[in-house]
Amino acid sequence: MKAFREIRRNAVKAFRETRAPMRPLICGVLILLAAAVHGQSIDRALPVDARGPADNPTTPAKVALGRLLFWDPLLSGNRDVACASCHHPRFGYAENRDLSIGVNGVGLGDRRRFAAGNTIPFVKRNSQTILNVAFNGIDDTGAYTAAKAPMFWDVRTQSLEEQALEPIKALEEMRGHAYPEDRAVPAVVARLNGNPEYQRLFIAAFGGASPVNARNLGRALAAFQRSLTANNAPFDRYMRGDRAAMTASQVRGMRRFERVGCVNCHSGPMFSDFKLHVLGVPDNPRLTESDSGVERTYQFRTASLRNVELTAPYMHSGVFQSLEDVLEFYDDVDSRRSGRARNANVSREQLDPLLRRLRGVDDDDVDLIAFLSALTDRSFDRTVPDRVPSGLAVGGKIQQGK
DSSP states (O other): OHHHHHHHHHHHHHHHHSOGGGHHHHHOTHHHHHHHHHOOOGGGOOOOOOSOOTTSOOOHHHHHHHHHHHHOGGGSTTSOBOHHHHSBGGGTTBOSSSSOOOTTEESSGGGOEEOTTOOOOOOSSOOOOOTTGGGTTOOTTOOOOGGGOEESTTOOEESHHHHTTHHHHOIIIIITTSSOHHHHHHHHHHHHHTOHHHHHHHHHHHOSSOOOSHHHHHHHHHHHHHTOOOOOOHHHHHHTTOTTSSOHHHHHHHHHHHHHTGGGTSOBTTTOOOOEEEOOOOOOTTSSSOOOOGGGSOEEEOOOOTTGGGSOSBSTTOOBOSHHHHHHHHHHTTOSSOOTTSOTTSOGGGSOGGGGGOOSOOTTOHHHHHHHHTTOOOOSOOOOOSOOTTOSOTTBSOSTTO
16 A cells, blocks of 8 residues: 555646646556556656647637537538538447447437338447547556557557547448448548538638548548547546545455456556457448458457446457446356357457466455546536537438337
8 A cells, every 4th residue: 555655646746747738648557557567657657649640739719610510411422421420429428338329320329220121231340439549549657648649449540630530431331332432431521622611610720722622521520520529537536536536446446456467458548558369359230241350360449447337348359238247247257167258259269468477356345446437527518519510410210210
């Protein structure tokens, strides 16, 4: 406990030396526990800058434009789905269903269904929250580069600017059969160029002679996503000296989190090492073929645990409905008896060695689950626009089928 108190004192020092808007995250969570486990000093942490890369500094005009684009189904091939359809504030900017329904979907969350005559498949992976996505890639020292931030479960793109355009191209997410993949973004840009209100908004945000273009579309969406932060959870407040912010059970769970080995992958301020690991998570039965991840190796990126209480179901395939299910999986996955929780396509030898360093994981561990709830900050921005410039339904067809 003496070492732990010293880590907390150093965290408070780093907090006082950090720019005020980013203080909760710098002091947050596992950068402290990682310091205890890996011998890294918290006072080496660098100030985090969530204002975007040098070529896309965040401004109010970009955020306002990005918000409208995020909620406008004009960005989809059939004008029926928006980014917000699968990343809704009601579900912590994630979704409370295992696999998303994008194009040709009707309704919201677990009530969302395909419309009649559907030929579109389910989105292949679980919808991750975009809260705090501005900090993807931050490491245990606080070092962070916005332009190199890893995105998606398979880390196939870097930076929010790159990520933002990918769903527009994806058949099942937003494109549908309206146009070929290589024409998706140009088609959306043409639509935006044909809308006088969007023309004015892009000029206000970016200036220039022809501001409505693919690059600025990605930059506006990225700026809005960077504005969605939730970094004042009970644990953050506890580490800043508010001893009443966490319950006794949550404090015990914090120590359990380190002791059983969760910290080996869920490290740093975002509770993620942002690395790829083979865990052998079962495939979702809705898929017609196995999702083999990065280069068919069944590697997927460590998910952040911030606000994890709000973002069930879990894992890339969305097969676990509760945190208890996740803990049971970790308890059973390396079993020599049958590997009963493991993906049938992943052998025991393929599993990440870090799995074998887990000790004493138990789905009945109420203290550990209590600690995970201490990572929840419900004070994030839930603003939904009253209208979008296209005049289409805000968020797509999410109001139907409730």
